[in-house]
Amino acid sequence: xxxxxxxxxxxxxxxxxxxxxxxxxxxxxxxxxxxxxxxxxxxxxxxxxxxxxxxxxxxxxxxxxxxxxxxxxxxxxxxxxxxxxxxxxxxxxxxxxxxxxxxxxxxxxxxxxxxxxxxxxxxxxxxxxxxxxxxxxxxxxxxxxxxxxxxxxxxxxxxxxxxxxxxxxxxxxxxxxxxxxxxxxxxxxxxxxxxxxxxxxxxxxxxxxxxxxxxxxxxxxxxxxxxxxxxxxxxxxxxxxxxxxxxxxxxxxxxxxxxxxxxxxxxxxxxxxxxxxxxxxxxxxxxxxxxxxxxxxxxxxxxxxxxxxxxxxxxxxxxx
Numbered sequence: 001x002x003x004x005x006x007x008x009x010x011x012x013x014x015x016x017x018x019x020x021x022x023x024x025x026x027x028x029x030x031x032x033x034x035x036x037x038x039x040x041x042x043x044x045x046x047x048x049x050x051x052x053x054x055x056x057x058x059x060x061x062x063x064x065x066x067x068x069x070x071x072x073x074x075x076x077x078x079x080x081x082x083x084x085x086x087x088x089x090x091x092x093x094x095x096x097x098x099x100x101x102x103x104x105x106x107x108x109x110x111x112x113x114x115x116x117x118x119x120x121x122x123x124x125x126x127x128x129x130x131x132x133x134x135x136x137x138x139x140x141x142x143x144x145x146x147x148x149x150x151x152x153x154x155x156x157x158x159x160x161x162x163x164x165x166x167x168x169x170x171x172x173x174x175x176x177x178x179x180x181x182x183x184x185x186x187x188x189x190x191x192x193x194x195x196x197x198x199x200x201x202x203x204x205x206x207x208x209x210x211x212x213x214x215x216x217x218x219x220x221x222x223x224x225x226x227x228x229x230x231x232x233x234x235x236x237x238x239x240x241x242x243x244x245x246x247x248x249x250x251x252x253x254x255x256x257x258x259x260x261x262x263x264x265x266x267x268x269x270x271x272x273x274x275x276x277x278x279x280x281x282x283x284x285x286x287x288x289x290x291x292x293x294x295x296x297x298x299x300x301x302x303x304x305x306x307x308x309x310x311x312x313x314x315x316x317x318x319x320x
Contacts, residue, residue: 002266003239003243003247003266003267003268004239004266005032005239005242007243007247008032008033008036008242008246009036009246009248010036010037011033011036011037011038011089011246012037012038013037014037014038014039014089014090014136015038015039015040015041015085015087015088015089015090016030016033016038016039016040016041016088016089016090016091016092016245017040017041017043017064017081017088017090017091017092017127018030018033018040018041018042018043018092018094019043019066019068019092019093019094019095019120019123020043020044020094020095020096021040021042021043021044021050021053021094022042022044022045022046022049022050022052022053023049023053024206024234024237025094025142025203025206025234025237025238025241026092026094026095027053027056027057027234028234028235028237028238029092029094029238029241029242029245030042030053030057030061031053031056031057031058031059032238032242033090033242033245033246034057034058034059034060034061035057035058035059036246037059037060038059038060038089038090039060039061039062040057040059040060040061040062041061041062041063041064041081041085042054042057042061042062042063042064043064043066043077043095044063044064044065044066045065045066045067045068045095046065047063047065050063050064050065051063062084064077064080064081065077066123067106068095068114068115068116068119068120068123069097069102069105069106069111069114069115069119070105070106070107071106071107071118071119071122071293071294072106073106074119074122074123074126075122075126077123078123078126078127081127081130082127082130085130086130087130087131087133087134088127088130088131088134088137089131089134089136089137089138090137090138090139090140090245090246091123091124091127091131091138091139091140092140092142092241092245093120093123093124093139093140093141093142093178094140094142094241095115095116095119095120096115096116096142096144096174097111097112097115097116098112098171099165099166099171100112100115100165101165102165103162103163103164103165104160104162105118105119108160109159109160109292110158110159110160110161110162110163110164110170111162111164111165112164112167112170112171112173112174113154113158113159113164113170113173113174113177114159115174116171116174116175116177116178117174117177117178117181117289118159118289118292118293120141120178120181121181121289121293121295122293122295124139124185125293125295125296125297126295128196128297128298128299129298131194131195131196132189132192132194132195132196132299133194133195134195134196135195136195137195137196137197138196138197138198138199138244138245139182139185139196139197139198139199140199140200140201140241140244140245141178141179141181141182141185141198141199141200141201142178142200142201142202142203142241143175143176143178143179143182143200143201143202143254143272144171144172144175144178144202144203145202145204145205145256145261145262145263146168146171146172146175147172147175147176147178147179147202147272147273147275147276148172148273149168149169149171149172150169150172150173150174150175150176150177150273150275151169151172151173152169152173154173154176154177154180154281154284154285154288155288156288156291156292158170158173159288159292176273176275176276177285178200179200179254179272179276180276180278180281180282180285181282181285181286181289182198182199182200182253182254183198183200183253183276183277183282184282184283184285184286185198186198186199186253187279187282188297188299189299191299192299194299197250198253199244199245199250199253199254199255200244200253200254200255201240201241201243201244201254201255201256201267201270202240202254202255202256202257202262202270203237203238203240203241203256203257204231204232204237204240204256204257204262204263204264204265205231205232205237205263205264206231206232206233206234206236206237231263231264232257232263232264232265236257236264237257237264239257239266239267240255240256240257240267240270242267243255243267244267251268251269252269252270254269254270254272255267255268255269255270256268256270
């Protein structure tokens with residue numbers, strides 16, 4: 001059976017946080033979660049754009065100002081979430097940059113790696129204890145087909161290099177880091193007996209604002225032509241994230257579109273590169289990320305039911 005929005009279950013009494021919710025795939029993800037009863041925290045760099053999305057989406061929402069290019073902003077945002085909420089059911093690490101106008105983040109990290117990976121690593125770690133005892137809770141990290149272009153080591157030197165602003169490989173490394181992180185987080189959560197699942201998804205290709213940053217004018221006609229054949233609109237591109245977040249019987253730990261080389265179509269188990277499945281690389285990236293962000297994860301075991309679950313997940317056999 002082809003999975004669609006019609007299969008999203010009732011999410012009443014659940015709280016979700018979606019990063020990058022001010023546009024594109026994040027906005028559509030937030031809208032669907034709110035339409036199915038969740039209270040959705042719209043984590044956006046621009047509070048003004050977040051408020052516009054809240055009005056457009058309807059349902060129960062709130063706006064959280066969050067700039068993933070600043071660890072100070074991440075700490076401030078997570079403190080506000082903790083003040084307002086005693087639990088978190090869904091965390092969708094969706095926000096990202098590609099070919100940004102700046103080379104480094106506020107903390108001196110290469111922009112792709114700093115925003116796409118390190119900002120989300122810190123955010124997740126600072127919110128994790130709100131999730132680990134919540135049945136059915138899930139963390140979904142949005143990767144990309146471009147993770148296959150992530151050549152070269154993920155190390156401290158590359159993390160601080162400003163040379164990647166216009167580099168497909170730098171973007172690819174950040175997306176490879178997303179997959180490595182999601183899988184290492186999943187392993188650690190399982191080892192701790194936590195109620196939370198860590199999954200990953202990729203949207204295929206979608207003509208969102210992310211593509212507007214490509215500064216190479218010669219590539220724009222090629223990209224436009226490819227998009228017409230391969231891409232899908234944001235409401236379709238959001239389906240892998242939504243399935244990973246809500247399907248009680250999610251079939252795999254990594255989902256993506258199933259047609260045209262994974263660029264479009266209904267969400268199905270997705271293939272990843274050998275590098276993304278490297279357990280040693282996953283552990284090394286984790287250690288590097290803790291060192292660079294200063295965020296150390298505390299894995300609290302499940303303390304018993306504190307709310308409704310969504311069913312048994314065949315990926316791990318735990319409640320999910």
